Amino acid sequence: MSWLVYAVVTIAVVVAAGFAARVVVRARRLREPMLVDCPENHEVAAVKLDPALATRAAALGHAELQLSQCSRWPERKACGQECLKQIETQPEDCMLRATVTKWYEGKSCVMCGKPLGTIDWLQHRPAIMGPDNRTAEWFDVTLEQLPKVFSTHKPVCWDCHIAETFRQQRPDLVIDNPWKGAGTRAAR
Numbered sequence: 116m117s118w119l120v121y122a123v124v125t126i127a128v129v130v131a132a133g134f135a136a137r138v139v140v141r142a143r144r145l146r147e148p149m150l151v152d153c154p155e156n157h158e159v160a161a162v163k164l165d166p167a168l169a170t171r172a173a174a175l176g177h178a179e180l181q182l183s184q185c186s187r188w189p190e191r192k193a194c195g196q197e198c199l200k201q202i203e204t205q206p207e208d209c210m211l212r213a214t215v216t217k218w219y220e221g222k223s224c225v226m227c228g229k230p231l232g233t234i235d236w237l238q239h240r241p242a243i244m245g246p247d248n249r250t251a252e253w254f255d256v257t258l259e260q261l262p263k264v265f266s267t268h269k270p271v272c273w274d275c276h277i278a279e280t281f282r283q284q285r286p287d288l289v290i291d292n293p294w295k296g297a298g299t300r301a302a303r
Contacts, residue, residue: 161186180199219270224275225244226272241276250275
């Protein structure tokens, strides 16, 4: 009879661990910045959900969501938060990472011309180049700046971002190659 008890306890632990893992993954996703279409002006707005309510929503699957940040605040802080319906119905489409990945689709690095292809968000994340020709990573962009970045910045591959960052931070150590081959910085 003891083997039956062990089997039941083992099954219960496996089920509980699976449920806890799903809750943790969903809660982390709901804590990421999201991009929504503001129902008030029909422009893109960057938002963040209240972390405690997002965790509760992940655990219960139906708890009420509430914004903790919005790129239109403080001017429009008293809005009705109708944009939450988009997050509730299509959370994956609102995720910043998914939106940024779609933005990079079919694009090439503005510096070297290499197609960006599939984005690896864990190791070699692509970057962006602003109107001032300085490169930056996505975590350098504030929530308020996100909606404008898509129209004002250009895609840059990881390799060019690292090289350009080094060039900007240590110009005394950079020697430009005089070769004027296609696709190099000198050829532009």
